[in-house]
Amino acid sequence: MSLPARVPAKAVTRKAAVRLACFVTFAVLTCGAFPSSAPAQGDITDSDLDGASRGRSVRVGSVATGQVTTIPLELYVARVLAGEGEPKSSDIAQQVLAVAIRTYSLANTSRHHRDGYDLCDSTHCQVLRQANAMTRRSSLATAGQLLTFEGEPAELFYSASCGGQSEIASEVWPGVSHPYLRSAPDDVHESDVPWDVELSLREVHRALEQAGFKGERLSGVEVESYNASGRVSTLRVAGLQPDVVSGQQFRMALGANRLRSTAFVLKNMGASLRFTGRGYGHGVGLCVIGAGRRAARGENAEAILAHYYPGLKLTRLD
């Protein structure tokens, strides 16, 4: 069973034209922002990244312990790159993600203001791991570089894989709307193998109960509607109250790692449900897998950023 049609052909054509125009603007504005030579080789130390941070730091709160650690900005970028990046991808792909991570950090400094720090260390914000030689190198090579919108660090998002069509931000976060976070095709996913997961009606029922749904028996689940990007917008959950759930809520209730995205089709198998889908994550903004493939086919960092964030300006702090 194929996924439903996404965007009408006319809309795609118009969007493609807009994207091309944005790309031209972007390329002119950002010419030469990335280093033309290879990034520095050899061991990059914490102190190198501290120096490159020019006094800027991020207060990171641990979700597990509540402990707050202040980390120099460029070391933070190197550590998030280790947590969120694709370890096998090239320097160019790592540098692209480093810019997105830095931009996210600078645009979200008040996200955990009430908790007494800037960003948490979970998927709610950005996940950190120990920095390695590659992530340190990519952070240093792009030190201070960020994407701006109307002169401010851009509110942006990225996810592991869009699966072939990115998602418009407002479908995931109602009220979040930016011209550079639209739904667009990503033509580097042709060889993706769809993921597949089978869950019993009983465990789906249990998960929905924990999410606040009432009812003695879940008698069936059906996709009620798909949105323009081909992702599940709503599902009907027969026997429960309420009997309609959004694709987002359904995925979160079942576990974002089990149901990798909302770009799935659903087959009823009697006592179980079989989900077959594409992509991993919400699909908004930069696609980490896609960035790696674009770099592998020869696109440079500016072109990759312009594809995923059309119209943003690549600039430097200070």
Ligand SMILES: [Zn+2]
């Ligand atoms: Zn957070």
Ligand SMILES: [Zn+2]
């Ligand atoms: Zn993609």
